[in-house]
Amino acid sequence: MVFSSLVFLFVFLPLFLFCYFITKKRKIRNLTLLIFSLLFYAYGEPIYILLMILSIFVNYILAIIMSKNNNKFLFILAIIFNLGLLGFFKYTNFFLDNIINIFNLNFKFLSITLPIGISFYTFQILSYIIDVYRKKVPIQKNILLLGCYISAFPQLIAGPIVRYSTINEELQNRKETIKDFAIGLRRFIIGLAKKVIIANEMAYVADTLFAADIPNIGFIGIFIAAIAFTLQIYFDFSGYSDMAIGLGRMLGFHYLENFNYPYIAKSITDFWRRWHISLSSFFRDYIYIPLGGNRVSIFKNILNILIVWSLTGLWHGASWNFVIWGLYYGIILIIEKFVLKKFLEKLPNIFKHLYTLILVTFGWIIFYCTDFTMLKESFLALLFKYGFGNTSLLWHYQLLSPKIIVAFILGIIFSMPTFQIIKNKFKNSKLVLDFILIILFLISILFILVASYNPFIYFRF
Amino acid sequence: MKNDKFLIIVFLIIIFGVLIFFPIKHILISTGKIELQMTDNWKFYENTGTNFIGKIEDNIKSKINSLENRVTNYFPMYLKINNLYQNINYATNKITSNNIIPIGKNSDDEYIFYDSKDKFYFLETKLTKKDLDNRLKKQVTFFNNLNEQLDKEIYIYLPTRYELTNIKENNLNYYIDKFKENLNPNIKVSTMQINSKKEYLKYFYKTDHHWNIYGALNGYESIMDLLNKSKIPNLQVKKVMDRKYYGSIAKSAMSTRIGDELLDIDYKSNLKVLVNGSNNKKYKPRKINYNKNNIYFDYYIHYFNGQFGNVVYDNNDSRKENLLILSDSYAWQIDYLIAESFNKTHVINLRYDDYKNGVFDIKNYIEINNIDKVLFLYEGGSTLFDMFDYNFVEKVK
Numbered sequence: 001m002v003f004s005s006l007v008f009l010f011v012f013l014p015l016f017l018f019c020y021f022i023t024k025k026r027k028i029r030n031l032t033l034l035i036f037s038l039l040f041y042a043y044g045e046p047i048y049i050l051l052m053i054l055s056i057f058v059n060y061i062l063a064i065i066m067s068k069n070n071n072k073f074l075f076i077l078a079i080i081f082n083l084g085l086l087g088f089f090k091y092t093n094f095f096l097d098n099i100i101n102i103f104n105l106n107f108k109f110l111s112i113t114l115p116i117g118i119s120f121y122t123f124q125i126l127s128y129i130i131d132v133y134r135k136k137v138p139i140q141k142n143i144l145l146l147g148c149y150i151s152a153f154p155q156l157i158a159g160p161i162v163r164y165s166t167i168n169e170e171l172q173n174r175k176e177t178i179k180d181f182a183i184g185l186r187r188f189i190i191g192l193a194k195k196v197i198i199a200n201e202m203a204y205v206a207d208t209l210f211a212a213d214i215p216n217i218g219f220i221g222i223f224i225a226a227i228a229f230t231l232q233i234y235f236d237f238s239g240y241s242d243m244a245i246g247l248g249r250m251l252g253f254h255y256l257e258n259f260n261y262p263y264i265a266k267s268i269t270d271f272w273r274r275w276h277i278s279l280s281s282f283f284r285d286y287i288y289i290p291l292g293g294n295r296v297s298i299f300k301n302i303l304n305i306l307i308v309w310s311l312t313g314l315w316h317g318a319s320w321n322f323v324i325w326g327l328y329y330g331i332i333l334i335i336e337k338f339v340l341k342k343f344l345e346k347l348p349n350i351f352k353h354l355y356t357l358i359l360v361t362f363g364w365i366i367f368y369c370t371d372f373t374m375l376k377e378s379f380l381a382l383l384f385k386y387g388f389g390n391t392s393l394l395w396h397y398q399l400l401s402p403k404i405i406v407a408f409i410l411g412i413i414f415s416m417p418t419f420q421i422i423k424n425k426f427k428n429s430k431l432v433l434d435f436i437l438i439i440l441f442l443i444s445i446l447f448i449l450v451a452s453y454n455p456f457i458y459f460r461f
Numbered sequence: 462m463k464n465d466k467f468l469i470i471v472f473l474i475i476i477f478g479v480l481i482f483f484p485i486k487h488i489l490i491s492t493g494k495i496e497l498q499m500t501d502n503w504k505f506y507e508n509t510g511t512n513f514i515g516k517i518e519d520n521i522k523s524k525i526n527s528l529e530n531r532v533t534n535y536f537p538m539y540l541k542i543n544n545l546y547q548n549i550n551y552a553t554n555k556i557t558s559n560n561i562i563p564i565g566k567n568s569d570d571e572y573i574f575y576d577s578k579d580k581f582y583f584l585e586t587k588l589t590k591k592d593l594d595n596r597l598k599k600q601v602t603f604f605n606n607l608n609e610q611l612d613k614e615i616y617i618y619l620p621t622r623y624e625l626t627n628i629k630e631n632n633l634n635y636y637i638d639k640f641k642e643n644l645n646p647n648i649k650v651s652t653m654q655i656n657s658k659k660e661y662l663k664y665f666y667k668t669d670h671h672w673n674i675y676g677a678l679n680g681y682e683s684i685m686d687l688l689n690k691s692k693i694p695n696l697q698v699k700k701v702m703d704r705k706y707y708g709s710i711a712k713s714a715m716s717t718r719i720g721d722e723l724l725d726i727d728y729k730s731n732l733k734v735l736v737n738g739s740n741n742k743k744y745k746p747r748k749i750n751y752n753k754n755n756i757y758f759d760y761y762i763h764y765f766n767g768q769f770g771n772v773v774y775d776n777n778d779s780r781k782e783n784l785l786i787l788s789d790s791y792a793w794q795i796d797y798l799i800a801e802s803f804n805k806t807h808v809i810n811l812r813y814d815d816y817k818n819g820v821f822d823i824k825n826y827i828e829i830n831n832i833d834k835v836l837f838l839y840e841g842g843s844t845l846f847d848m849f850d851y852n853f854v855e856k857v858k
Contacts, residue, residue: 006532010479017473046521047514182465185472213589392631396585398563398572402553434468441472449536450546 001043003188003243004195004448012040020251026172030148033251040153041116048115055085056147059125060140063132067139075133079126086122089115094318117157119315121150123282128164130286137165145171154247158240160258160278167253174252184249186437190419191242193440194235196447198414201407202232208397210368214377218389222365222381224399229368230361231411234263237276263415266352267344268332268359279315283308298338305337306330316367321375325366332359479537486535496755504530540715547715551575567670567713579658580719581667582710583623586633588846596846597636601643608645610824614834617644618684619652619841620672620791622665626655636845651687652841653680666721669708670840671761674698674724677794680838684795688784688834690802699727702749702760712757723749723760730797733775737814767793770814773807774800782833785809785826792838799836807832 001008016036020029042049058081066074092112099105128149131137140146148171155162209217209225217225241258248255258278265271272280291304306327313326336344344352365382369375380386394400426433489495506526510519533539547564554562555577564573564582572585586593608615619625619637627634641650653676655661664676672680678696685692705720725747734740747766752758762768767790774797781804786792788810800806807830811821827835837844 005529006536007529010476010536011483011528011532014473014476014480018477042521043525047518178462178465178469182468185468211589213591216590395563396572396631398565400557401550401563402557403550405557430464431467434464437468438471441475445475446542446546449533449539450543 001040003240003247004192004444006448007043009445009448012036012043021176027144030144030171033152034144034147037148037151037153037156041151041156044116044157048113048118051085051089051115052121052151055082055121055125056143056150059129059150060143060146063129063139063146064141066129067132070133070135075129078129082122082125082129086118088112089118091314091318120159120161121156123161123279124164125150126286127161127282131163131165137168140164140168140171142172152248152253154251154253155244155255158237158244159276160241160244160255161282162248162255162278163282166256170253176250176252180252181250184246184251186434187246187249188243189246189437189441189444191239191244191246192444194239194242194414196444196451197440198407198411199232199235199239200447200451201404202228202235202411205399205404205408206232206368208399210374210378212393212397214374214381215386216390217381217393218386219381219384220389220391221393222378222389224394226361226365226378226382228408230263230357230364231408231415233364233367234259234415235411261415261417263357263360264353264417265356265360266349267336267340267356268329269336271356271360272329272333279312283312287311302334302338305334309333317370319370321366321370321372325363328363328366482537483532483535487531490535496752543715551714551716551718564714564716567710573710573714575714575718579662581662581665582714582719583629584670584710585624586842586846593633593636593846597640600845600847601640604648605643605645607823608648611827611835613827613832615648615837616684616687616834617648617650617837617844618680618687619650619844620676620680620838621653621655621841622670623661625841625845626661628655628658628661633842633845637841640845649687651683653683666706666708667719668706668711668721669761670710671708671790672794673721674726674794677791678726680791681795681798684799684836684838685802688799688802688836693728693798693801696798697727698724701725701747701764704751706760707757708761709759712759715757717756723764725764726794726798728798730774730801732797732800733777735773735775736769737771761790765790765793767796767808767810768813769810770812770816771807771809772796773805774803775805776800776803778804780804783807783831785823785830785832785835786838787811787823787835788838789840789843791840796838805830 001012003009016032019036020032023029023032038049038053041052059078062074062078062081065071066078089112128137128140128146132139140149149162149164149167152162205228206225209221209228212221214222238259245255245257256278258276260274260277262271262274265274288304288308291307292300293304294301296304309326309330310323311326312329313322313324316322316325344355347355365378366375369378377386381389423433486495504526506519506523508516508519508523510516536542551562551564554564560576560578562575562577564575566587567573567584570587572587573582574585575582588596604615604617621634621637623629625633625637637652644650653664655664664672664679666673675698678698682692700722702723705717706723707717707720711717711719747764749760749764781802784799784803784806786796786799786806786808788796788808789812790810792808792810796806796808800808807826809816809821809826811817823835826832839847
């Protein structure tokens with residue numbers, strides 16, 4: 001189930017809120033959260049819900065036994081179990097396809113469907129297991145609470161990756177208040193609007209143009225497609241994170257921020273401090289630092305960076321373009337760290353932003369094109385190999401409508417901290433701001449009601 | 462705190478208000494107080510599971526699909542909201558367009574445009590040039606292979622929707638020439654001739670993707686010439702609906718901006734008809750039952766009523782030849798007229814009944830039924846580009 005759907009907004013959410021707030025007993029509220037979270041997941045994955053329940057049970061038991069004498073064997077077993085599930089469901093097809101291609105085999109082994117959100121909840125479980133083993137967090141003896149942590153529907157399928165240490169206390173002792181509910185609601189509405197008003201329109205543009213004959217749409221087509229996808233992925237994913245953080249807050253959870261206006265970054269290093277913060281900090285704390293981090297030789301440090309970034313790429317999808325995308329960032333970060341750092345510091349801000357945006361947009365093209373012919377053609381188009389492009393196709397694909405143009409403009413404006421400025425302006429007249437939010441909510445419903453195009457990018461991860 | 466409460470209350474009123482509306486509307490529909498309006502958003506779930514788990518999954522997903530259909534279509538003022546949105550969309554798109562206004566897409570992902578000067582809708586292909594080239598090649602190969610395999614006369618008639626005519630800018634007309642050039646000369650092809658917008662609007666609905674009765678009649682005459690058969694003389698056209706017909710494109714656009722007339726040929730056929738092998742007296746009743754609550758009700762399907770996989774018209778005259786027509790809904794208006802000149806006329810539509818999920822073996826069918834001639838009567842774009850890779854693996858529109 002997706003947040004930007006009528007079923008979620010007008011069936012699931014009101015029923016959940018009713019059942020959740022009808023009682024004040026923490027246990028019942030947590031049980032309600034768990035049941036509704038499982039229903040939420042089962043709605044999209046009726047069979048793989050069993051996998052998640054199994055995963056909760058196994059990790060619950062392994063963690064309890066492991067914590068008794070800090071058993072390293074069980075710790076490794078738990079890691080293997082979780083990564084094994086992720087590896088099996090996410091990477092088996094990829095692995096076998098490569099074997100088939102390398103050895104030129106002519107048969108199909110099997111086809112495994114990727115359970116929604118497995119990358120997110122596996123990482124959450126790993127954070128729990130590792131932190132328990134490291135004695136950074138206490139063991140969770142209540143399976144209901146552990147189940148709530150792993151499966152809580154606000155962040156279940158597309159993050160942010162919430163670490164156990166972040167909400168350990170709140171699982172048992174949170175306080176739901178009107179103030180928090182309202183703050184969360186505001187955040188949820190903003191996220192919903194980002195998703196349905198901007199991201200979906202941008203998705204239509206990007207998907208249409210990337211699916212077109214690239215030599216025919218030429219430079220202008222790919223340029224627009226790349227900008228559209230750059231905006232789509234930000235508003236799609238950050239919108240989802242806003243909705244997740246907002247829903248969590250409505251229930252008394254304080255999830256950490258996942259985005260901090262990444263497109264105003266002044267370098268790629270800065271960009272990755274602002275983009276999908278929960279993932280980059282996960283890789284930093286659980287892989288990069290244990291590998292030695294910065295406190296090793298330059299050669300080892302470079303190797304560590306490349307390992308972390310190829311894994312980051314692979315986490316995003318079982319396809320070579322994601323690995324290349326990860327390594328692309330790994331290499332840029334190495335260059336920035338060892339070569340460009342001082343030079344970049346001296347550059348005027350405008351050039352820093354341009355430098356970052358060009359590289360990020362270029363990166364999104366790699367990210368989008370799982371097909372290497374498409375990737376090659378896209379780059380050639382940007383190098384004017386196919387000329388400026390046939391602009392009449394933009395008309396044919398209905399991309400010049402005011403709705404799309406407005407979405408583009410809004411996308412550019414709200415990629416910057418514009419909303420913060422608006423919020424500050426209305427600091428003393430919150431009612432006006434809330435009124436605007438209600439209008440925004442109604443417009444979002446209108447868009448959902450009439451929309452035929454509502455994809456969520458980060459589901460597939 | 463006061464502001465917080467205001468926001469929360471308004472939000473809760475909206476979501477709970479809509480939630481309560483669903484069961485109320487469901488009861489009203491179940492008790493017949495109001496009629497459910499089927500829209501393009503009513504999606505059908507296709508079972509795909511083959512094993513036990515797959516079947517359980519299908520069961521759950523079909524229930525979810527049913528819930529989603531209801532939540533969407535029971536939504537308060539669903540059609541009105543959609544209408545409002547379409548009107549706003551139309552008005553804003555008009556700002557950036559001259560006479561040709563982009564409307565959106567239909568359920569087949571084709572692009573809908575509205576010609577505001579001559580007042581008609583038209584569709585543009587979703588396919589890229591590369592796709593079109595590949596598909597055309599595949600189609601030509603198919604027809605040529607078929608010609609080699611069958612020792613029968615093959616005929617193709619191409620009704621040309623707007624984007625295939627050269628009266629439209631950036632049209633696909635040259636594909637027709639390409640198609641004919643590469644086809645084995647033993648295959649006889651005839652194309653609808655449209656030389657002006659006026660002529661186009663005479664032959665095609667302004668709001669639907671089909672040809673109208675004048676177009677179909679024109680097609681009938683050309684087909685009879687192609688098959689070298691005599692035509693039924695003095696066919697007259699009659700009106701069958703005393704209100705405006707808003708066709709498939711108007712339905713996708715959810716607009717009553719313009720409407721059409723639903724007409725038919727004033728001819729009563731006495732042929733014996735077998736539908737999927739049995740005598741079906743209800744076949745093609747040619748009656749209109751108005752659906753009061755749904756302005757976009759599909760009267761074309763309802764009236765011409767051809768949603769069957771296999772229809773056989775029997776003239777009971779063994780001196781005449783047997784004809785096989787492979788077709789889509791374009792044939793519904795005239796197939797029985799063509800059948801008057803043959804002994805048995807078999808009309809196959811691969812979208813329906815047993816053919817829907819199966820594979821049609823044309824060679825076998827021709828042999829069993831002693832077919833003399835084979836006619837392909839699909840909308841031109843379908844014949845040129847749709848992937849009905851006969852052994853009919855792909856479904857045909």
